[in-house]
Amino acid sequence: MNCAVLVVGAGRGTRHGGEIPKQYQSIGGTPVFRRSLLTFLEHPQINTVIAVIAAEDAPLFAIASEELNVRTVFGGASRTASVHEGLKALGNEAPDIVLIHDAARPLVSPALISRLIDATTSVCGSAPGLAPADALKRLEGDEIAGDDVKRTGLVQVQTPQGFAFQPLFDAYENLGANAAFADDLAVARASGIECTIIAGEPDNFKITRPGDIERAERVLGANNSPVCITASGFDVHQIIPGDQMMLCGVPIKGDLALKGHSDADAALHALTDALLGTIGAGDIGDHFPPSDPQWKNVDSSVFLKKAKELLEERGGKIIHVDLTIICERPKIKPHREAMRARLGELLGLNLLRVSVKATTTEGLGFTGRGEGLAVMANATVQLPA
Numbered sequence: 001m002n003c004a005v006l007v008v009g010a011g012r013g014t015r016h017g018g019e020i021p022k023q024y025q026s027i028g029g030t031p032v033f034r035r036s037l038l039t040f041l042e043h044p045q046i047n048t049v050i051a052v053i054a055a056e057d058a059p060l061f062a063i064a065s066e067e068l069n070v071r072t073v074f075g076g077a078s079r080t081a082s083v084h085e086g087l088k089a090l091g092n093e094a095p096d097i098v099l100i101h102d103a104a105r106p107l108v109s110p111a112l113i114s115r116l117i118d119a120t121t122s123v124c125g126s127a128p129g130l131a132p133a134d135a136l137k138r139l140e141g142d143e144i145a146g147d148d149v150k151r152t153g154l155v156q157v158q159t160p161q162g163f164a165f166q167p168l169f170d171a172y173e174n175l176g177a178n179a180a181f182a183d184d185l186a187v188a189r190a191s192g193i194e195c196t197i198i199a200g201e202p203d204n205f206k207i208t209r210p211g212d213i214e215r216a217e218r219v220l221g222a223n224n225s226p227v228c229i230t231a232s233g234f235d236v237h238q239i240i241p242g243d244q245m246m247l248c249g250v251p252i253k254g255d256l257a258l259k260g261h262s263d264a265d266a267a268l269h270a271l272t273d274a275l276l277g278t279i280g281a282g283d284i285g286d287h288f289p290p291s292d293p294q295w296k297n298v299d300s301s302v303f304l305k306k307a308k309e310l311l312e313e314r315g316g317k318i319i320h321v322d323l324t325i326i327c328e329r330p331k332i333k334p335h336r337e338a339m340r341a342r343l344g345e346l347l348g349l350n351l352l353r354v355s356v357k358a359t360t361t362e363g364l365g366f367t368g369r370g371e372g373l374a375v376m377a378n379a380t381v382q383l384p385a
């Protein structure tokens with residue numbers, strides 16, 4: 001079964017306040033629109049994701065959708081017209097099911113999407129709904145008028161709303177030019193499509209009023225504990241005659257040196273790559289090209305500190321690092337505690353969280369012949385979910 005979703009964020013509403021439309025404001029550092037898109041992009045039953053945006057918001061959307069695999073369609077003058085544009089973009093591929101979701105509902109859960117898809121395969125149209133929890137009154141001006149409105153049988157309807165694609169597409173194609181409906185369920189029902197309501201979720205609220213962004217942040221803070229990520233790094237430098245080599249930021253005096261453009265500290269290079277790996281930020285060569293003369297003979301702690309900074313910019317924290325130095329000479333053991341201390345100092349880590357190990361390759365290979373020294377590093381970090 002082929003399932004597509006339109007995430008509709010073409011409105012420019014300012015009810016919520018703020019200088020930019022609510023769908024581009026950020027929740028815990030991530031734009032509302034991006035959170036909505038990610039939930040669908042990561043859902044195993046969704047094949048295609050299309051974002052419907054206002055043409056004038058294209059620069060904001062480019063930032064919000066950076067590196068995401070979504071198609072973009074420009075919306076129309078009303079929500080109804082915007083959804084129609086999105087459906088037309090899907091016209092050629094005619095998916096079995098289309099879901100339509102408000103970009104401003106960033107907390108939709110994967111479970112709700114699955115239940116909606118299930119419901120839509122048995123009935124033509126479905127949407128999540130919640131019974132109102134509060135007593136309902138009618139106002140005339142500021143005055144309460146008449147009897148209480150009975151809650152029985154009333155439902156507040158959310159998105160995503162799901163439909164068999166073709167009947168909904170036909171319903172939109174047959175609308176008058178200026179038709180404006182509150183939601184897609186209304187369009188579907190007006191054209192006689194059978195629709196049903198499934199249980200909605202209180203957290204799937206629409207960012208509408210002042211304070212809703214903070215409410216969404218509270219929900220996310222309560223639901224999302226940080227994640228631990230481990231990544232590895234590896235580096236090799238040639239061993240040449242000399243009087244000192246740098247390893248883990250510690251000078252080792254003797255008759256050997258490491259050849260390289262910087263100070264050739266293979267341990268700090270491997271560890272820098274491991275840290276960059278935890279945030280998918282490329283490798284040391286991307287950030288410090290060896291062709292750039294400013295890195296000649298530089299202290300490699302500069303590279304490590306930069307990787308730590310990049311991690312911290314993403315809200316990350318180093319939990320543990322572990323290095324294995326592979327060489328026949330020099331002997332590492334006499335320097336191991338100094339290396340751990342220096343790494344702990346550079347990374348702001350307790351010594352218990354810093355491990356340095358050494359091994360040989362039993363005389364085999366380039367390390368065995370003493371031509372080069374290799375270092376493997378692992379870094380474990382904590383990142384916001």
Ligand code: MG
Pocket residue numbers: 235236237260264265266269
């Ligand atoms: Mg290197």
